[in-house]
């Protein structure tokens with residue numbers, strides 16, 4: 001645990017963010033639970049202290065400055081709770097929702113966030129099904145990391161974001177995916193606003209910030225089989 005804590009403090013400090021005692025304690029507790037449950041259920045391949053501090057916690061917090069005060073934020077395909085858990089720890093003001101289709105991962109987010117005292121809504125659902133119900137166009141911001149290629153992800157996320165809201169896609173190298181997503185972005189009324197680069201040498205991670213400029217046609221999202229077979 002000291003290695004995890006040290007790395008976490010140093011990463012945030014190097015980037016001008018001093019973690020409070022509460023934030024540090026919540027991240028430590030969540031990380032401890034992750035390592036524990038990961039011994040039984042395969043939740044993530046990243047559990048080594050330094051790796052987890054960088055790839056899960058620091059990486060997740062990259063777009064903090066782009067999330068408006070009090071925003072309703074949904075994380076699509078949260079897995080073991082990333083990026084939504086670190087975002088909620090860093091920003092108590094947001095209303096955080098984790099959307100995840102795998103039951104054991106939802107159960108872990110519930111367990112970990114309860115242990116750490118973090119208030120997160122966990123929806124065990126598929127994003128494309130959620131977007132056909134009452135939660136359609138109800139979120140100010142949708143975030144997502146490591147779930148699908150951009151043109152597929154855009155169709156899963158855009159219908160959940162309100163008009164004028166943001167879709168934040170965490171990506172490594174993104175040039176080719178962005179070019180391939182041109183048609184999808186047009187069809188879903190998403191405009192690229194900014195690309196944030198994680199301020200970490202040797203770690204080429206980015207957050208692509210899209211603004212939703214108009215409502216999305218009710219024909220989207222299609223069923224997942226169709227989205228995957230014929231991406232926009």
Ligand SMILES: C[S@@+](CC[C@H](N)C(=O)[O-])C[C@H]1O[C@@H](n2cnc3c(N)ncnc32)[C@H](O)[C@@H]1O
Nearest residue numbers: 077078079082100101102125126127145146147
């Ligand atoms: C590779 S994991 C990434 C987890 C996490 N976002 C991270 O970066 O560590 C992708 C997760 O997305 C979930 N997922 C994939 N498609 C989904 C969908 N259509 N709706 C909800 N969850 C989905 C999977 O169950 C899986 O847990």
